[in-house]
Amino acid sequence: MTSMNPQTFKVACSNCNLRELCMPVDLSAADLDRIDALVGNRRKVARGDSLYHNGAEFNSLFAIRTGFFKTSITLEDGREQVTGFQMAGEIMGLDGIVSDRHTCDAVALENAEVCAMPFDKIEELSREVNALQHHVHKIMSREIVREHGVMMMLGSMRAEERLAAFLLNLTTRLHARGFSRSELVLRMTREEIGSYLGLKIETVSRTFTKMVEDGVLEVKQKNLRILKPEALKELVNAPAC
Amino acid sequence: MTSMNPQTFKVACSNCNLRELCMPVDLSAADLDRIDALVGNRRKVARGDSLYHNGAEFNSLFAIRTGFFKTSITLEDGREQVTGFQMAGEIMGLDGIVSDRHTCDAVALENAEVCAMPFDKIEELSREVNALQHHVHKIMSREIVREHGVMMMLGSMRAEERLAAFLLNLTTRLHARGFSRSELVLRMTREEIGSYLGLKIETVSRTFTKMVEDGVLEVKQKNLRILKPEALKELVNAPAC
DNA sequence: CGCCGCATTGACGTTCGTCAAGTCTAGTGG
DNA sequence: CCACTAGACTTGACGAACGTCAATGCGGCG
Numbered sequence: 001m002t003s004m005n006p007q008t009f010k011v012a013c014s015n016c017n018l019r020e021l022c023m024p025v026d027l028s029a030a031d032l033d034r035i036d037a038l039v040g041n042r043r044k045v046a047r048g049d050s051l052y053h054n055g056a057e058f059n060s061l062f063a064i065r066t067g068f069f070k071t072s073i074t075l076e077d078g079r080e081q082v083t084g085f086q087m088a089g090e091i092m093g094l095d096g097i098v099s100d101r102h103t104c105d106a107v108a109l110e111n112a113e114v115c116a117m118p119f120d121k122i123e124e125l126s127r128e129v130n131a132l133q134h135h136v137h138k139i140m141s142r143e144i145v146r147e148h149g150v151m152m153m154l155g156s157m158r159a160e161e162r163l164a165a166f167l168l169n170l171t172t173r174l175h176a177r178g179f180s181r182s183e184l185v186l187r188m189t190r191e192e193i194g195s196y197l198g199l200k201i202e203t204v205s206r207t208f209t210k211m212v213e214d215g216v217l218e219v220k221q222k223n224l225r226i227l228k229p230e231a232l233k234e235l236v237n238a239p240a241c
Numbered sequence: 242m243t244s245m246n247p248q249t250f251k252v253a254c255s256n257c258n259l260r261e262l263c264m265p266v267d268l269s270a271a272d273l274d275r276i277d278a279l280v281g282n283r284r285k286v287a288r289g290d291s292l293y294h295n296g297a298e299f300n301s302l303f304a305i306r307t308g309f310f311k312t313s314i315t316l317e318d319g320r321e322q323v324t325g326f327q328m329a330g331e332i333m334g335l336d337g338i339v340s341d342r343h344t345c346d347a348v349a350l351e352n353a354e355v356c357a358m359p360f361d362k363i364e365e366l367s368r369e370v371n372a373l374q375h376h377v378h379k380i381m382s383r384e385i386v387r388e389h390g391v392m393m394m395l396g397s398m399r400a401e402e403r404l405a406a407f408l409l410n411l412t413t414r415l416h417a418r419g420f421s422r423s424e425l426v427l428r429m430t431r432e433e434i435g436s437y438l439g440l441k442i443e444t445v446s447r448t449f450t451k452m453v454e455d456g457v458l459e460v461k462q463k464n465l466r467i468l469k470p471e472a473l474k475e476l477v478n479a480p481a482c
Numbered sequence: 483c484g485c486c487g488c489a490t491t492g493a494c495g496t497t498c499g500t501c502a503a504g505t506c507t508a509g510t511g512g
Numbered sequence: 513c514c515a516c517t518a519g520a521c522t523t524g525a526c527g528a529a530c531g532t533c534a535a536t537g538c539g540g541c542g
């Protein structure tokens with residue numbers, strides 16, 4: 001066990017390889033040091049465990065260092081709606097600011113590590129570091145815009161368009177992290193994809209099958225290869241989702 | 242024309258009756274004065290006109306003083322998705338922060354008046370007034386949580402549930418502004434309701450008709466009366482949408 | 483009055499959900 | 513090493529919910 005986590009050196013924003021994705025660029029060395037101090041502690045979350053859940057006290061935002069999460073809300077009758085999938089460099093927990101309590105569940109879909117950033121410290125520091133202040137605003141605005149895209153998917157697209165938009169979104173984000181544009185491994189189940197897209201698992205499965213028959217995709221379990229990216233794009237006239 | 246707008250006195254946050262809805266409470270008189278200075282200029286928007294549109298340069302957030310808006314995004318093929326309806330005291334334009342451009346269209350559904358608040362001034366002042374800083378964060382977080390509710394509606398609810406959730410949401414917000422809980426006037430068309438709820442206009446119409454037949458609603462044009470609020474609530478197990 | 487936009491209603495079609503059976507894979511334990 | 517099992521996924525047959533198309537109603541306004 002001990003050998004699994006040999007890193008005893010301090011992992012700071014200043015030497016984190018996700019910095020461009022996560023934190024503002026163009027900071028002075030002094031400001032960078034102060035931002036390092038934001039990161040209270042790092043925390044491991046095992047696959048299947050939750051980072052926070054609906055109703056829990058909100059204290060911190062979380063930056064994902066490694067791993068993959070889903071966020072979801074659940075109705076009283078048990079219906080679950082996945083509201084998003086998050087990967088390395090992305091920020092979680094924004095939903096908790098308004099009421100000092102988290103309003104959704106965040107579950108790790110693979111073993112993950114996050115940086116916890118106490119929100120009162122973020123507010124304190126962003127009064128002094130303008131770039132941080134604006135960055136926080138941008139992160140929240142980006143989330144609002146992302147959700148507009150999801151609303152467009154759910155409200156106006158048919159099953160095949162939704163799945164195409166979803167795959168293009170995933171590959172775009174993975175490519176920004178150095179992965180292939182054409183090959184990816186799904187970290188979520190078909191059911192979770194369906195919940196996110198407002199479709200039942202059978203419809204997700206059938207839509208994958210149709211895309212394979214059309215020569216657009218290769219599907220082997222959770223491994224996907226996109227054979228015709230332009231065909232996917234044609235299925236979606238969407239803006240930036 | 243001149244007699245239609247006789248108010249030549251300065252309308253400031255400090256004497257605005259929407260203050261509790263719009264701005265932070267518990268401010269010192271001095272801070273309130275500074276917040277007054279945020280409101281650059283007021284602007285009238287006639288019914289059918291747009292406050293901003295997709296692609297336009299982002300400078301300001303807008304607080305609605307009077308009137309009613311819709312925001313929407315449009316695909317290249319013309320499909321429109323209404324992303325929200327906004328009423329007095331609510332803040333518009335958050336989508337523009339991330340890219341310095343607005344990413345949706347905001348159209349007045351009735352004659353409206355808004356306060357334009359230059360965003361750079363908001364950032365400047367919120368470095369000094371902590372309550373304002375936290376308030377801005379809360380507003381953005383609240384919008385994110387609201388959109389989670391919309392995703393739940395679009396992804397997991399049937400037509401009747403969606404309409405019930407929509408009506409309850411409207412009456413709740415109207416009641417917070419001093420209007421009746423049981424009577425309301427729809428400012429939007431059936432088609433706009435449908436776009437927001439991911440339904441076609443015929444389905445919206447039929448669902449209204451069914452609710453009337455069930456004795457839940459009275460519908461006369463855009464005038465609604467809710468006869469059985471508990472029946473509406475039973476249709477929705479939703480959290481806070 | 484007559485037009486126009488919005489809304490309603492009916493008949494019918496399509497998409498997606500439901501139900502049920504069956505397959506595949508990974509993991510477990512004999 | 514190989515049955516056995518559980519969970520995830522696929523596939524087919526069928527049905528329900530919603531979309532589409534078309535006709536009609538109805539208020540408001542020039």
